[in-house]
Amino acid sequence: MMRTVSLETHSVRQVNQWLHEQNAKLEEENWQITEPQGRHALACGLDQALKLTIDGHAGYYCAGMNKQAEVVIEGSAGVGVAENMMSGTVRVRGNASQCAGATAHGGLLVIEGDAGARCGIAMKGVDIVVGGNVGPMSGFMAQAGRLVVCGNADEALGDSLYEARLYVRGTVESLGADCEEKNMTPEDQTELAELLHAAGYRNTFRTEEFRVYGSARRLYNFQIDQAGPDR
Amino acid sequence: MCGIVGLYLKEPTLQPQLGALFEPMLAAMADRGPDSAGFARYGDEAPEGTIKFTLQSSSPTEPAKESGQRVAERMEAMRNVLDQELTWTQHAEAIVLRTDVDEQTVKAWLREQWPEATVMSVGRRIEIYKGVGHPRIVARRHGLAGLGGSHMIGHTRMATESGVTLCGSHPFTTGRDLCLVHNGSLSNHNTLRRRLQYQGHSFETDNDSEVAATYLAWRLQEGDTLTQALEGALVDLDGFFTFTVGTRDGFAVVRDPIACKPAVMAENDALVAVASEYRALAHLPDIENAAVWEPKPARIFVWEQGAATTLGSRNLPHTFRRA
Numbered sequence: 446m447m448r449t450v451s452l453e454t455h456s457v458r459q460v461n462q463w464l465h466e467q468n469a470k471l472e473e474e475n476w477q478i479t480e481p482q483g484r485h486a487l488a489c490g491l492d493q494a495l496k497l498t499i500d501g502h503a504g505y506y507c508a509g510m511n512k513q514a515e516v517v518i519e520g521s522a523g524v525g526v527a528e529n530m531m532s533g534t535v536r537v538r539g540n541a542s543q544c545a546g547a548t549a550h551g552g553l554l555v556i557e558g559d560a561g562a563r564c565g566i567a568m569k570g571v572d573i574v575v576g577g578n579v580g581p582m583s584g585f586m587a588q589a590g591r592l593v594v595c596g597n598a599d600e601a602l603g604d605s606l607y608e609a610r611l612y613v614r615g616t617v618e619s620l621g622a623d624c625e626e627k628n629m630t631p632e633d634q635t636e637l638a639e640l641l642h643a644a645g646y647r648n649t650f651r652t653e654e655f656r657v658y659g660s661a662r663r664l665y666n667f668q669i670d671q672a673g674p675d676r
Numbered sequence: 677m678c679g680i681v682g683l684y685l686k687e688p689t690l691q692p693q694l695g696a697l698f699e700p701m702l703a704a705m706a707d708r709g710p711d712s713a714g715f716a717r718y719g720d721e722a723p724e725g726t727i728k729f730t731l732q733s734s735s736p737t738e739p740a741k742e743s744g745q746r747v748a749e750r751m752e753a754m755r756n757v758l759d760q761e762l763t764w765t766q767h768a769e770a771i772v773l774r775t776d777v778d779e780q781t782v783k784a785w786l787r788e789q790w791p792e793a794t795v796m797s798v799g800r801r802i803e804i805y806k807g808v809g810h811p812r813i814v815a816r817r818h819g820l821a822g823l824g825g826s827h828m829i830g831h832t833r834m835a836t837e838s839g840v841t842l843c844g845s846h847p848f849t850t851g852r853d854l855c856l857v858h859n860g861s862l863s864n865h866n867t868l869r870r871r872l873q874y875q876g877h878s879f880e881t882d883n884d885s886e887v888a889a890t891y892l893a894w895r896l897q898e899g900d901t902l903t904q905a906l907e908g909a910l911v912d913l914d915g916f917f918t919f920t921v922g923t924r925d926g927f928a929v930v931r932d933p934i935a936c937k938p939a940v941m942a943e944n945d946a947l948v949a950v951a952s953e954y955r956a957l958a959h960l961p962d963i964e965n966a967a968v969w970e971p972k973p974a975r976i977f978v979w980e981q982g983a984a985t986t987l988g989s990r991n992l993p994h995t996f997r998r999a
Contacts, residue, residue: 483954502954502968521968523954524938542970543935561970562935581973582934599972 574644623664679705695823709832714806719825799853848889862915926980935973
């Protein structure tokens with residue numbers, strides 16, 4: 446059973462309300478939103494293991510604060526897709542605008558096309574896999590989590606980076622302040638392979654094609670006892 | 677905030693519907709700018725040697741809408757004094773004046789005889805219409821949906837740097853057949869305004885975007901190409917901006933070096949469009965088959981009659997570029 450709702454005939458507020466009603470008890474698992482037309486704040490604040498497809502382009506902050514849900518956007522996404530996601534997965538079939546996955550704590554964000562500027566800004570534990578390129582200042586002030594870029598990274602990658610790890614397959618236009626290339630360890634290879642597998646790219650890209658970048662730990666007031674194991 | 681929209685119709689058969697396609701774009705951006713709105717229309721071209729002036733009344737006491745008779749009297753007076761060819765059309769709140777009298781003479785006459793009239797635009801094709809109020813109302817007041825043409829540039833304003841007035845709303849004229857709309861805010865506009873005042877430029881408002889418009893007008897007068905003028909803007913203007921510049925044959929888009937303000941572009945066989953958000957493009961014909969992308973920071977994108985160019989600006993000082 447699939448519940449299909451059109452945003453031509455229902456307001457975003459109404460549709461989000463129906464989705465939130467599933468938070469207490471899952472009664473309808475499969476949802477489809479049609480005619481999104483770039484509207485903002487679609488499927489924000491989900492907290493249930495439901496499956497939702499958005500049949501077109503989404504506007505700002507789509508699937509923001511997501512918990513548990515599996516959201517697929519069949520088009521492109523505007524600013525801040527999956528911002529502050531806690532868990533679950535969000536997949537964008539097209540491109541994503543700037544600040545994709547901003548401040549997200551957990552879950553998996555997959556962008557099959559390109560991501561705009563500041564992808565993964567201030568990410569706090571989310572995993573982001575981008576099939577194409579990322580825009581300038583991606584990984585800006587990223588604190589934890591993994592960003593995998595299967596294409597190229599634009600200027601100032603990882604500026605003012607904390608402890609997130611950034612994997613890039615293609616070229617890096619320039620590194621931001623305090624971001625440096627690290628040696629790829631066997632543990633890195635393993636986690637990268639897992640991420641590519643989770644994102645559906647296991648047979649598309651090989652881990653040896655990637656380089657890994659991290660914080661040089663010279664910029665912020667770093668205290669070793671506040672960090673996880675140094676990789 | 678503020679919203680920007682631009683639409684160029686490559687498909688000539690669509691051109692009579694330009695306003696009808698453009699009005700929903702402007703209305704879609706009303707959430708980003710509910711204070712005031714405006715648009716530049718590139719429609720029919722005045723014959724060689726003739727120019728169009730679009731006039732609106734800027735007086736807060738005098739209603740923007742003048743009676744047809746009063747306008748006719750003013751125009752007759754102007755025709756008698758200048759003793760030249762002069763025709764006019766009165767729209768709801770604007771007058772489009774067509775004449776072969778030179779620009780300075782017309783402006784001097786207006787300053788003396790009709791000081792409340794503000795020249796919104798000058799050129800052979802451009803007409804700029806704007807107003808205070810919700811974009812939907814401004815559009816309706818000016819009969820936007822019924823206007824044709826090849827392209828339009830529009831703006832919805834949420835004022836931050838200066839008052840909500842007719843003159844403070846966008847687009848700003850930047851020279852003949854040129855206009856500017858701006859989303860963002862400039863931090864060095866007072867310094868720049870003083871510099872431009874030394875150069876002999878005068879200002880209608882204390883608006884930061886008017887400074888950007890005057891800056892571009894000045895660079896173009898000094899002989900810069902549009903691209904050179906915009907490259908200069910990337911160096912000399914400090915702040916956040918997405919600019920769209922309307923030209924006789926198309927438009928240009930440029931974002932500040934950290935792309936602080938949004939912009940989405942779309943192109944298919946029938947049209948090229950720009951907007952602050954995709955929502956404004958969602959209802960355009962055949963948008964499903966358009967290429968949709970975001971212009972990169974500090975790159976100048978120019979689309980003019982069939983030729984698109986993205987100009988690199990590698991030599992510009994990127995704020996975050998490291999040696």
